[in-house]
Amino acid sequence: SQTIHQWPATLVQPVGSPLSLECTVEGTSNPNLYWYRQAAGRGLQLLFYSVGIGQISSEVPQNLSASRPQDRQFILSSKKLLLSDSGFYLCAWSTGGSGANVLTFGAGSRLTVL
């Protein structure tokens, strides 16, 4: 069966510090991978998605970046965090290809920037 792991679960970082959130998927090949951010009272905001190694699409211009160094690994990074980067970050995967595929989410990473 497929599983998705996301870490760290909780992170408290000072403004201006770097960030690295990691997500890995097991039990499937060539998944579509996603990074979302969820702010209180708002819908899920798609940050990045990837359909293959090294292929990253950015949905929202900001100081975050994403990388996919391996087929089942997706990393969210920042060189300098802003207060507005605080939130609940969710990694998700779906089967590869286009179509209405169900998303399976990781457990989430709660980031607080002070």
Added chain:
Amino acid sequence: GQNIDQPTEMTATEGAIVQINCTYQTSGFNGLFWYQQHAGEAPTFLSYNVLDGLEEKGRFSSFLSRSKGYSYLLLKELQMKDSASYLCAVMDSNYQLIWGAGTKLIIKP
């Protein structure tokens, strides 16, 4: 622009039935999803509708009317564990998911 509307919060009684509505305006339509999200946890998939009508899965049912841009999630025989947020999401013509802000459902004994 693209928009998904659902009530912010609803309250219901254990053992009762509750209907959570979702209306949408999107560029094209390739299906509507409902997800359940308990506080502090990740969303989990509940249902998918792409054709008009009712889809039933145990205590949960989801209805879609494409002509009205409308869906609802019906929860029967409510249990305390059903206390959660329920997220409506529509897939547009580019297969991008547009998410509603979610409906927080509070179940009272």
